[in-house]
Amino acid sequence: MTNHTVNPLHESIRVMESSLSSATAYLDELSSRSVAPSEQAVTDLALLDTEMPTQAQDPVATIELLSRLGSPATVATAGGRFYGLVVGGSLPATVGSRVLAAAWDQLATSQATSPISMQIERTTSKWLLSLFGLPAECSVGFVSGTTMGNFICLAAARTAQLAKQGWDVETQGLVGSPPLHIVASEEIHVTVSKVLSMLGLGSANVEKVKTDSNGAMLIDQLPELTPHSIVLTQAGNVNSGAIDPIGAIAEQARKVGAWVHVDGAFGLWAAACHNTRDLIKGFELADSWVTDGHKWLNTPYDCGIAFCRHPQAMHNAMSTVAPYLSKGFEAAPKDMVPELSRSARALDVWAALHSLGVAGVDDLIQRCCRHARMAAAALRSMGFEILNEVTLNQVVVSHPSQESALANLVDSVCASGEAWFGVTRWKGRDGFRLSFSSWVTQDSDVERLISAIAKSADELSITVLSK
Structure with a gap:
């Protein structure tokens, strides 16, 4: 034989x-x-x-x-009729890259463990910095999501701002450390508060800044900043889509050496579209920024991206080797992010950007914003109230006289299978939130959404006008 x-x-x-x-x-x-x-x-x-x-x-x-x-x-988040949680589907190229990544099974730790992963990270980092208009010297870290992106950026901020006071937090810890001045919007996202707790900075030790009717920080309410301040700004309020006046805040911060961080899980992508870039004017003056790939870029979960103007501070906070960066030295990804063992997350971002191109990214952002305006106009004409200024992809909806019935309306529409979205509370009002983030969504899907809302409203005797 x-x-x-x-x-x-x-x-x-x-x-x-x-x-x-x-x-x-x-x-x-x-x-x-x-x-x-x-x-x-x-x-x-x-x-x-x-x-x-x-x-x-x-x-x-x-x-x-x-x-x-x-x-x-499953909940059909990959389809075109999911309007919850600012989540898009997965672009075709990223579905393919995820399959390929599983077959490759790369350990994206260093050049020795995966040359392809390192090259993809270098190229994708360069593309992203160019697309957003951020300084070329920024470090770029690929992490699991904006939560971890906020974690490493604020860890770097903590390191830098305490070092100014002669305190090495990596070796001395926080016991007995000098205080830091943390400033944030009253609309701070819950995950940022979580990160402050994780870093030992305390979610309660934050000086909150009042916001306008759309949820953006009021610049005239910003407290006096110091060289020990860390200002947490937001690009894309999770309800309204509002963007803080980041440029104006950063200009004030630079005068005294305060650190400005931008939580831009989805809103940072406004910088990648010519129609929305003015909404985020001056954001590039900040010190660190985060965004998600698995939100508006439509990569598969999980994928977050962290940018930092001060690579040395990031390296000091995250490194598993001697914490220094010499001229010409390129730190391995493992020394710029928390994970030692990590997947080739940049592969999906590379696939998305390569397949879309600059024009495709621009079109994706424009299309989602247009769908938001389309839905807002239709619902307003039916007698619903639109509680936010629809400048990006978010729509907050209430009713002038029947707020209490809106939760039932949401349940009814979701039960019909025509769409999925959730309830919210915004500026003291009950309502529901629609997020338009998917490359799959078409005008016909938005029309189905509006029809489903109208039908459920009729069944629940919620007063609406003829569509």
Whole structure:
């Protein structure tokens, strides 16, 4: 008999073919299925709650079981009718890059562990800095999301601002350290408060700045800054989309050496579109910035990006080696972000930017903003109130006399399967929030959304005008 050597990787190929078939079927039905899963689909998930198999299973059977029970129980965020949480779908090129990344299985730690990952990070960093108009010397870190982006940027800010007072926080810790002056909008996002707690700065030790009716910081309410101040600004209020006057704040901060940070999970992308760039004028004067790839750029989860004007401070805060950067020395990614073991997150961002090009990114931002204005105009004509100034992709909706019924309206629309969005509370008013972030969404999807809202309003006896 002849012995034939079997390539064990062929098993991966067999499973990938099965997975691609299941994924193709899933994507093919997104436009016609309910956005939210049915009660039966959620109930059927209990069939996955079994004892762990005692023997090895056919991996194709494993994937088929996961597809059969899991696909119907998803929320269709990849489709064009999801308007919650400022979440877009995954661009075609990024679906492909994610599959390729899984096959490559790269450890994106250093040049030695993955040359391709390092080259992709260098190129993508250069593209992003150019696209946003940020200083070329900035460090760029690819992390799991804006929460971790805020974490490493504010860690760098903490390091830099305490160093001015002769305190090395990396070796001395925070016990007995000089105080820092933390300033933030009264609309500070909950994840930024969480990060302040994680860094030992204390979410309660923040001097809050009042905001205007759209949620942007009032510059005349900014307190006196010092060389020990860290000012937390926001590009893209999670409800209204408002952007703080970052340029004006940064100009004041520079006079005394205060650090300005920009939390721009989705709003930073306004800088990448010619129609919206004026909304974020002067943001490039800040010291650090964060954004998500998995929001407006439409990469798969999870992907966040952190930029810092002061690479040395970032290196000091994050490094696993000697904390210095000499001329010509390029720090490995592991020394500029928290994770030692990390995936090739930049690959999805590279794929998105390469496939879209500068013009495609511009068009994506414009299209989402146009859909927001389209929905706002239609709802206003029906008698709903639009509580925010619709300058980006966010719409906050209330009703002049039936606010208390809006939660039921949201439940009704979501139950219909026509759309998915959530309730909110804005400036003392109850309402719901619509976020337009997906490359998949078309005018016809927005029309379906408006029709579904009108139908549910009629069924709930919510007063509306004829659409």
